[in-house]
Amino acid sequence: MGLPKYKVGENPEDLLRVGTIHSHCNSEAFHSDVDKADEKFDDGIHITIGNISLLPSFSCSLVSDGAR
Numbered sequence: 180m181g182l183p184k185y186k187v188g189e190n191p192e193d194l195l196r197v198g199t200i201h202s203h204c205n206s207e208a209f210h211s212d213v214d215k216a217d218e219k220f221d222d223g224i225h226i227t228i229g230n231i232s233l234l235p236s237f238s239c240s241l242v243s244d245g246a247r
Contacts, residue, residue, distance in 0.1 A: 198223030205229075208236040218242045 190196050199221065203209070208229030210218070218225045222242050229236040240247055 196223065198225050200226040200228070202228040202231055205232050208238040210238055210240055215240075215247065218247065219245055 199218075203211075206229050208227045210225070210227055214225070214227060218240060219242065222244065225240045225242065227238045229238070
């Protein structure tokens with residue numbers, strides 16, 4: 180069974196969405212298979228923050244036209 184497809188909702192009028200940011204709490208920052216599947220349909224900069232209780236770690240990706 181494959182991962183569920185992610186659908187980006189409409190942007191509010193007069194706003195431009197340029198990416199996403201979320202945390203993996205106390206785990207290392209990385210882009211999971213679910214994150215990668217979500218990003219595929221959402222152009223922009225995607226940031227994941229990890230280890231938020233310690234020294235935070237960051238992972239970023241850039242997606243354009245479905246290419247990571």
